Amino acid sequence: MNGGLLGGSAALTGTAPSGATPEGPGQPARGVPWAKVCTWLAMALVVLAFPVVFPTPAVTSIAFFSVIFMAAATAWNTFSGYSGYISIGHAVFFGSGAYTLALLAVHLNLAGGMGIFWLVPVAGAVAMAIAVPFGLVALRTRRHTFVVMTIAAFFVFQLLAYNLSSFTQGSAGVSLPTPPWTATGFNQRFYYVAVAVLVVALGLSVAVRRSRFGLQLLAIRDDEDRAAGLGVKTTRVKLTAFVLSAFSVGMAGAVWAYFLGEIHPQFAFTALFDLSVAIMCFLGGFGTITGPLLGAALLESLQQYFTIQYSADNLYLIAYGVLFLAVIALLPRGVIPTVSGAYRDWQDRRLQRRVETVARSAGATGPPGVPVLERAASSARAQER
Amino acid sequence: MALLEVQGVSKAFGGLIALDDCSLSVEEGEVAGLIGPNGSGKTTLFNVITGYVRPDRGSVRLRGADITGASPARVFGLGLGRTFQQARIFDRLSVLENMLVATQRQEGWLRSVVKGQSSPKERARAGELLQFVGLERLARLPAGNLSFGQRKLLELAYVLVADPQIILLDEPAGGVNPTLINLIAARIRTLNDAGAGKTFLVVEHNMEFVMGLCDTVTVMHQGAAIVSGSPDMVREDPRVLDAYLGGSDDELFEPEPEPEGGAETRLGAVDGRSRT
Ligand SMILES: Nc1ncnc2c1ncn2[C@@H]1O[C@H](COP(=O)(O)OP(=O)(O)OP(=O)(O)O)[C@@H](O)[C@H]1O
Ligand SMILES: [Mg+2]
Numbered sequence: 001m002n003g004g005l006l007g008g009s010a011a012l013t014g015t016a017p018s019g020a021t022p023e024g025p026g027q028p029a030r031g032v033p034w035a036k037v038c039t040w041l042a043m044a045l046v047v048l049a050f051p052v053v054f055p056t057p058a059v060t061s062i063a064f065f066s067v068i069f070m071a072a073a074t075a076w077n078t079f080s081g082y083s084g085y086i087s088i089g090h091a092v093f094f095g096s097g098a099y100t101l102a103l104l105a106v107h108l109n110l111a112g113g114m115g116i117f118w119l120v121p122v123a124g125a126v127a128m129a130i131a132v133p134f135g136l137v138a139l140r141t142r143r144h145t146f147v148v149m150t151i152a153a154f155f156v157f158q159l160l161a162y163n164l165s166s167f168t169q170g171s172a173g174v175s176l177p178t179p180p181w182t183a184t185g186f187n188q189r190f191y192y193v194a195v196a197v198l199v200v201a202l203g204l205s206v207a208v209r210r211s212r213f214g215l216q217l218l219a220i221r222d223d224e225d226r227a228a229g230l231g232v233k234t235t236r237v238k239l240t241a242f243v244l245s246a247f248s249v250g251m252a253g254a255v256w257a258y259f260l261g262e263i264h265p266q267f268a269f270t271a272l273f274d275l276s277v278a279i280m281c282f283l284g285g286f287g288t289i290t291g292p293l294l295g296a297a298l299l300e301s302l303q304q305y306f307t308i309q310y311s312a313d314n315l316y317l318i319a320y321g322v323l324f325l326a327v328i329a330l331l332p333r334g335v336i337p338t339v340s341g342a343y344r345d346w347q348d349r350r351l352q353r354r355v356e357t358v359a360r361s362a363g364a365t366g367p368p369g370v371p372v373l374e375r376a377a378s379s380a381r382a383q384e385r
Numbered sequence: 386m387a388l389l390e391v392q393g394v395s396k397a398f399g400g401l402i403a404l405d406d407c408s409l410s411v412e413e414g415e416v417a418g419l420i421g422p423n424g425s426g427k428t429t430l431f432n433v434i435t436g437y438v439r440p441d442r443g444s445v446r447l448r449g450a451d452i453t454g455a456s457p458a459r460v461f462g463l464g465l466g467r468t469f470q471q472a473r474i475f476d477r478l479s480v481l482e483n484m485l486v487a488t489q490r491q492e493g494w495l496r497s498v499v500k501g502q503s504s505p506k507e508r509a510r511a512g513e514l515l516q517f518v519g520l521e522r523l524a525r526l527p528a529g530n531l532s533f534g535q536r537k538l539l540e541l542a543y544v545l546v547a548d549p550q551i552i553l554l555d556e557p558a559g560g561v562n563p564t565l566i567n568l569i570a571a572r573i574r575t576l577n578d579a580g581a582g583k584t585f586l587v588v589e590h591n592m593e594f595v596m597g598l599c600d601t602v603t604v605m606h607q608g609a610a611i612v613s614g615s616p617d618m619v620r621e622d623p624r625v626l627d628a629y630l631g632g633s634d635d636e637l638f639e640p641e642p643e644p645e646g647g648a649e650t651r652l653g654a655v656d657g658r659s660r661t
C-alpha cells in the first residue's frame with residue numbers, strides 16, 4: 001500500500017500545511033522530524049546566547065524590542081492569521097498590559113527590581129478580561145465590519161487613557177520605578193523576560209494550531225458559513241483565539257512599558273502597533289507559525305537600528321508603507337510560505353500530474369468496480385518499476 | 386409519515402419568485418431525484434430545507450418534526466447532510482483535516498481547546514470514508530489542489546462523517562468525468578443499500594444518472610414541483626416536456642454520447658438548442 005506512488009515521492013507526506021496534521025490512514029508513521037527539531041534547537045540557542053555574545057547595550061536594546069515584537073506578532077497571528085479576521089485593535093491589549101503593570105507598580109509603591117516582573121502575567125490576565133466583552137461585541141460582525149469595530153475599540157481605549165486622568169494620569173503619562181541595574185545587566189534581564197513571553201506566545205500559537213478548536217479556526221478562515229453548517233460554534237471558536245492572543249499581547253505590552261520606564265496614552269495605545277505587527281506577519285507568512293517570528297525579527301531590528309543610527313523616528317513610517325505595498329504585490333503569501341512552498345508546489349504538481357494522467361488511462365482501461373484512484377495507484381506503481 | 390416533507394414553501398428574492406408553493410416528500414430508504422430546468426429553484430429548495438435560506442411561507446418537516454428556519458448546524462445535527470452545487474470544502478486544509486472538521490461537531494468548549502486535533506479512532510473513521518470515495522491517497526494534499534470531481538467526493542465523504550440518515554446532493558455528477566460519475570453512482574447505491582439504508586435526494590441534470598439511480602423523480606418548474614412519480618411515469622408525462630420548452634421525448638431522455646464532458650447530457654443544452 002505504501003510503496004510506489006507515495007513511497008516514490010516524499011513530497012506528498014510533506015504537503016500537510018503544518019507538522020500538526022496527524023498521521024493519515026495507510027501512511028507510514030513518521031519518526032521524529034530531526035531536521036525540524038535541530039532547526040528549532042539551533043534557533044533557541046542563538047536567541048538564548050545572543051545577549052551574552054553581544055552584550056553592548058545598544059545591541060541588546062535592539063534585540064529586546066525585536067523579541068517583544070516577535071511575541072506580539074506571534075500572538076496577533078494566533079488570532080488574525082488563523083481565523084483570517086484582521087484585527088487593528090490589538091493595541092488595546094498591548095496598551096492595557098502596559099498600563100496594568102505601570103499603574104499597579106506605582107499604586108502598590110513597588111521598588112524597581114525583578115519583583116515587578118511578577119505583574120507581567122497579571123497584565124496578560126487583564127488584557128484577556130478586556131478581550132472577552134470586546135470580542136463578544138466585535139466578533140458578532142463579519143470580516144470587514146470587524147476591522148472597523150476593532151479600530152473603534154482602539155480609539156475608545158486611547159481616549160480612556162487620556163481622560164481617566166485621576167487613574168491613568170492622562171497625557172502626563174506614568175513613570176515606573178527604575179530597577180537598580182547596570183545598563184548591560186538591565187538589558188540582559190529584560191531580554192530574557194521578553195524571551196519568556198515569546199515562549200508563552202509561541203507555545204499558545206502551536207497549541208492552538210494543534211488543537212481541535214484550532215482546526216475549526218482554520219476552517220472558519222476558509223469558509224465560515226460552511227464550517228457553521230457542520231456544527232462549528234464559530235463565535236465561541238473565534239472568541240477563544242481572540243482572548244488567548246490578547247493574553248500574550250498584554251504581557252508583551254507590560255514588559256515593554258517596564259523597559260521604557262515611562263508610558264503615555266499615545267504610545268501605549270497606538271494604531272502603529274497593529275499596523276507594524278500586521279506587516280510583520282504578512283512579510284514573514286500570514287497564518288504560519290514561523291512567519292511572524294521572521295517578519296518581526298527583521299522589521300523591528302531594522303526599525304530600531306535606523307532610529308538609533310539616524311535618530312529618524314518617523315522615517316520607518318514611510319518605509320513601512322512602501323514595504324507593505326511591496327509585500328502585498330510581490331509576496332502576497334509572505335517569505336516563509338513562498339520559499340518553502342515554491343519547492344513543495346513544484347513537487348506536488350509533478351506528483352499530481354502523474355496521478356491524474358495515470359487515473360485517466362486507468363479509468364479508460366481498468367477493470368470496472370475498482371475505485372479509480374486504486375487503479376491509478378497500482379498503474380503508477382507498475383510504471384515505476 | 387415521510388422522512389422529509391416540504392409543504393407549500395415559497396421564497397422570493399426581491400421581485401424574483403424562486404420558490405412558489407413548492408411541496409415534496411421523500412420516503413425513508415429511497416433515492417429521490419429532483420430535476421428541472423436551470424433556475425427552476427432546486428438549489429433554493431435545498432437551501433430552505435438545510436437552513437441556509439429562510440422561506441417566506443411553508444414548512445419543512447424531518448421525521449415529522451418541524452425544522453423550518455432551523456440553523457444549518459441544527460439541521461446537520463439532526464442527521465440531514467447536504468453537498469453544494471459548487472462543492473464547498475476548506476481549500477487550505479488538507480483532505481484529512483477537512484474530514485476532521487466535520488468530525489468535531491458535538492464537543493464541549495474545554496475539550497475542544499485542550500484536546501488534540503483528532504483521536505486515532507476519528508482518524509481511522511476519516512480514513513475509511515476517504516477510502517470509500519477513493520481519496521485516501523490524497524489525504525495529505527491541500528484540498529484546494531483537488532480536481533472538480535474529487536472536491537465533490539470529498540464533500541460527500543465529510544458529510545458522511547456525521548452519519549446522516551438523509552443526504553441532499555446538489556448536482557453530484559455535474560462537470561465530473563464519466564469514470565468518477567460511475568464511482569459516485571456506485572457509492573450512492575452502496576449507501577442506500579441494505580446495511581446503511583441512507584435516504585437520498587439528488588438534484589441532477591444528467592438524465593442517464595437520474596433515471597438509472599432514482600426510485601422516484603420530482604420535476605420542478607418555475608419554483609413549484611409539478612410532477613412526481615417513478616422515473617418511467619415522469620418520462621411519459623407531457624407536463625415535464627412542456628417544462629423543458631417542449632423538446633421531443635427522444636431528445637430529452639436518450640442520452641447521446643458527447644465527445645467532451647462525457648456522459649453528461651445536460652437538459653440545459655437541449656434547452657439552448659431548442660431556443661435557436
Ligand atoms: N440568494 C439569491 N438571491 C437572489 N436570487 C437568487 C438567490 N438564490 C437563487 N436565486 C434565483 O432564484 C432562482 C432559482 O435559482 P436556483 O439556484 O434555485 O435554481 P436551480 O434550479 O438550482 O438552477 P440550476 O439548475 O442552474 O442550478 C434563479 O433565478 C436564481 O437566480
Ligand atoms: Mg442549482
